Structures are given as structure tokens and as C-alpha cells.
Amino acid sequence: MSESTIVPDSSPRAVAERSGLHVPESLIDAATAVSINRVSKSFGNDLNPDGSLRAPVLKEISLDVRQGEFVCLLGASGCGKSTLLNLIAGLDSPTQGTIETPGGRTALMFQESALFPWLTAGDNIKLALRLADVPKAEWNDEIERLLELVHLGGQGSKRIHELSGGMRQRVALARALAQRSKILLMDEPFAALDAITRDVLHEELSRIWQEQDLTIIFVTHNVREAVRLGQRVMLMSSRPGTFVRQWDVDVTGERRIEAPEIAALASEITTDLRREIRRHAK
């Protein structure tokens, strides 16, 4: 097992060459959806005498995500993964470095239920369609299609407080898809759900990812979730947040958490994650 390495250039080709891992040529040639280039972020603007940032939350992060790729950002709480996602989403801007999204607009799905409680499930989706400038004539069909997609067909008139946690996150997913962007950013969207509901939603997210040809960047602190979903898992360290290692989850077909290669990879990543957490606990 190689020592933890910081990944300065994570373009698929560079990674493939450096790691010697097998990466399909088709993926290498896929267009870039998100390109993060030496991004640092600090809140407050403390600078060291040499002009570098003091106590940055993120330090010189670089990451290229291919179109159609499913990347999981894994790290302990407070490592800056959500900050990075907010930067990609454009909700905040990096202190240094650049972020480009040649893949188009991004949609962000939050951990907590971020649905508007004054609207019904359907109207939450309708608002997203309206703000995405979808023609009014298409709204009703589109709402029903999206609700069907997340298996909530016919439930559009429900109030948010009438829905279970899992159903709310399905609606939130439908609302994110209503934005018609091909890049979906997900900030621990299933963290507050029970294990069984989460498992079901993992399956559905995988299905929707493939059906809708999405690029997904998924933030989690749950190793099993990362391995279950991602094609690539990026492990982040804390203070400052940087990538320390990455794994390609080269598994085709059934990706149940019980599969032996998945379990082996999960335990390998867990070891690394533990080491990171211990390192920062000192």
C-alpha cells in the first residue's frame, strides 16, 4: 500500500500514468465536467508574512471530474468537504485558485431537509423549474416525471411535514434534477436517514445517475457509502483540507456492500481515514 500522497494533478490521464492503475481509455477521453485548480479557502483574510494563507480550511486542492463520473469526497467532520462543495456550487468563492465547470450549471443537494416548508412537494419542484426558465406549459408533466423518477408518483400535493425523512430527500433529489443541470453536488444527503432507507436511496441514486447521465460529486463521512456509490473515492485530511489519497472503485455489476472486493476496499479506506482522524486528534 503506498504512503499517503497529495495529488497535485488529478486529471484522469495524469492519475492513470502515475498510479499505473487501469483506467479505461473512454474515461480518460471524457470531457471534463468540473475542474478545480489549486483552490485554497480561508474564512477571514489572515495572511502570513510570505503572503500564504494562515489556517486555511482548504489548501491547494486540485481535482478534475470527468463528465458522467461519480466521485465521492470522503473525510472526517470539519475537514472542509462541504466548504469545497459550496465553492463548486458557486455559493462561496475560493480565496485562491480557480474552479471551472465546463459541464455547465451545478445543482446542490443539502444534508438537512432544505425543502421549503411553505410549498407542497410538487410546488418545491415547480419553483426549481420556474427559476430554471423551463416553459410553464411543461411544468406539470415535468413535476410528475421527476416524482416518478424518485418513486413518489402522485405525491406532489403532500406538505413537506407530512413526508418521512427518506421521502423528503427524494423530493430534494427531484428538485435538484429539476434544475436541469448535469452536474449534481450532494452534501451528505442521506446522513440523517436510517440504514435501510439509505440503502434503498443508494440504489436509486445509482440508477438515476446512469439513466440521467449525470456527473455526481458526493460528499460523505461514511466509507461504506463512498465505496458503495463512487467510481472514485477521494480521501481528505483536515486542517488544512487536502486530498491525501484516492481510490478507483473498479467494480462492475452488483455493488452491494456485502461483495467481498467492496468490503476489502472499505476496510482499507477505513484504516486510512482512521489514521487521518488520529493524526488530527493529537
Next chain:
Amino acid sequence: MLAIVVLLVIWWVAYWLKLQPPHLLPSPLDVWGTFTKLLTNGAVWEAVTKSLQRAFLGFAISVVLGTLLGLALAQFTLFRRAFGPLITGLQILPSIAWVPAAILWFSISTEAMLFVVILGATPSIANGLASGIAQMPSIYPRVGKMLGATGFDAIRFVILPAALPGYIAGLRQGWAFAWRSLMAAELIAYAPALGIGLGQVLQQGRELVDMPMVMTAIILILFVGILVELCIFAPLERYVLKQRGLAGAKR
């Protein structure tokens, strides 16, 4: 209900003990007689309608001003620092204090009355909206931004609906202030040419030393104020809270 009975009993006892001469403290029965007589006489309904018209007009202007002011208070830190305490101060100032100034500026006119109503109601509405926005979970504006709601869209689709419970509380308080301020203004800005409102009925009663008429006017003022509250603001608030799953269906 019990409170009303107790109040009536106290009134009756006070009348019976002759704490005041009967023409100054009439019996509840005398007042009831005048009350029913005045109600069947169209003049009182005209006064109620007149007062409600003035109150609604003043309140409507206050809603517009208070909403703009509340949004400005919530959005601009500098504005909030500079004017926040002033607006809260205005809320404390009894709006009757404005009546002399209003009469000097606008003479005895409808404008003077509206001025007092607006100064009474606007600060409550502005503060209600501003605190509603301040209490809104910080995730809503971020979600709004994510969905592409900027500028006016953000206010319309995210900020105003999210702040609605606080806003309605402000409107409710604003209505109470508007109604009170109007009565104070009508009592003082008394000119028959402007049309007779409930406050002016009260003033007429005083001038004629017609205590049953005064009492009737007081009861009507109370009654109309409560009626608007019960018929408009209470159901509105209940609906908004219920829609968000924040309250049981009944209190």
C-alpha cells in the same frame, strides 16, 4: 365569556352603589338600550364604515411602507444599525403624540388622520418582517441562490415566504396600532365635514354628556378591532402555521 359576566356584575354593583351620578354611570341596561337603538339607526353603521375605510387605507399604506422598510432593515446592515433603534423607538412612542403635529401640518383633514395611523402601524410591520427574516433558517437563502433566485425573485420566492410567520405577527400588531391610532386621531381631529367615524361618535357623546352613547362607541371600537383580528389575522396565522406543520389545527 365568564370575564364579561364578571365585568357586567361589577358595573352593575358600581351603578347600584351610585359611585357616580346615573347620567355619568348609566346602568348596563340603559347602555344596552342606546346600543340597540343606535345599531338600528344607520348613522352608527356609517361611522363604523367610515372608520374602517380610514383604518384599512392607512393600514394598506403602512403595509407597503413597513414591508419596504423591513426588507431594508434585514438586507442592509448599515441601514439596520442606523435606523433599527429609531424604528423600534417609534413603535414605543404612542402615536397620539403625533396628532398635534399632524393637525399643524395637514390641518384637520383625512390626511392628518392617515398620517397618525401610518406612523402607528408602520414600525410594527417593519420590525415584524425584519425579525421574521432574521429568524429564518440560514439554509433557505442558500437554497434560493442554488435554485437561481436572485434579487427580486429571492425576495418573492424565498425571503418573504420564509419570513411569513414573523411578518404576519407584525401585521397583526400593526393592525392593532393602526386602529388605536385612528381612534386617537378621530377623537381630536373632529370636523363633521370629514365624515363621522367611531372616534367622532365618542367625542359627540362627550360633548352631549351622553354616557350611554360614549359607552356604545367604546364597545363598538373594541368590537370592530377584535372582529378584524378574529376574521382576518387569526385565520391567516393559523393557516400559515398549519401549512408548515408548526401548529396543531386548533388552539
